[in-house]
Amino acid sequence: MISTNDFRTGLTIEVDGEVYTVLEFMHVKPGKGAAFVRTKLKNRRTGAVIERTFRAGEKVNRAHIDRRKMQYLYNDGDTYYFMDSETFEQFALPREKLDEATKYLTDNMIIDMLFYQGETIGIELPNFVELKVIETEPGIKGDTAAGGSKTAVVETGAVVQVPLFVEVGDVIRIDTRTGAYIERV
Template structure:
């Protein structure tokens, strides 16, 4: 694995530090009035979710880890574990459902998502940025109401609440941005 200097750490990098795998969440480069410059790095443990703030000087060497990304197809959920199938080898992999966090409701049967592996251990998973959902409950469409930045609440078929424009009605299909957790467009 390549070693990088402490001042080369960027958000999103995965580092091996203190016998654990850490993702750099936030990096601030600090030049104090006295002493040498350093990078203040906020890190999140990829295995247990704990957080750590650490200072790295430019002379410090840290090991950068490359995660292997695979496209996996979601099959089913069993006892808090999500079962995925590798689309190339047809191997099945179990991943804890809390790995997806608040994006979990957007996971649909047969959906292909990206799972990141370190050796054979699944560390991270992400649903697609745009997902099509059906509105199951919202206020009725009112004629003559303008779409000038006014939104109304809607409940999707997966139970998630989002704000939608007034012209969108019940039983319509919409595309939801899973990163911002908001309405994107009509499907």
């Protein structure tokens, strides 16, 4: 059991017999009445996002998620294939189970596959990935010192806001949790 006061983004909990990941949470202390926690939860099986309010200090079950190291192999459109690094067993997941992760998957990437009671419920990417910029507007001399940003498309097709000095061919580090540019490598 875990208290709603201990919620954090990414926590996996059980509510009404379903497995949810906490996407957002906010502790609210109104001037009158009891405090509560307003959350946005994502169902790991269906992908549906719901909003739910809990009383402050209410106890909920923490979902026990098993993680196994997997290697991303390839995709054939809407199905993505992974291989267990120890047993060499292959797993196929539909695009819907991967959410935004497809933006950052590269061939042979090692990820954590998430299992709940023997059922595959998704994957967890490394916190940071390094990807090559394949398309962006050229930086204009003199603009780079002033700061600012522009959009860039990386090799996986993800669109990222980058500083003006980033050019086509540069390799950049991206935070997979937020989709934000971190640095040029």
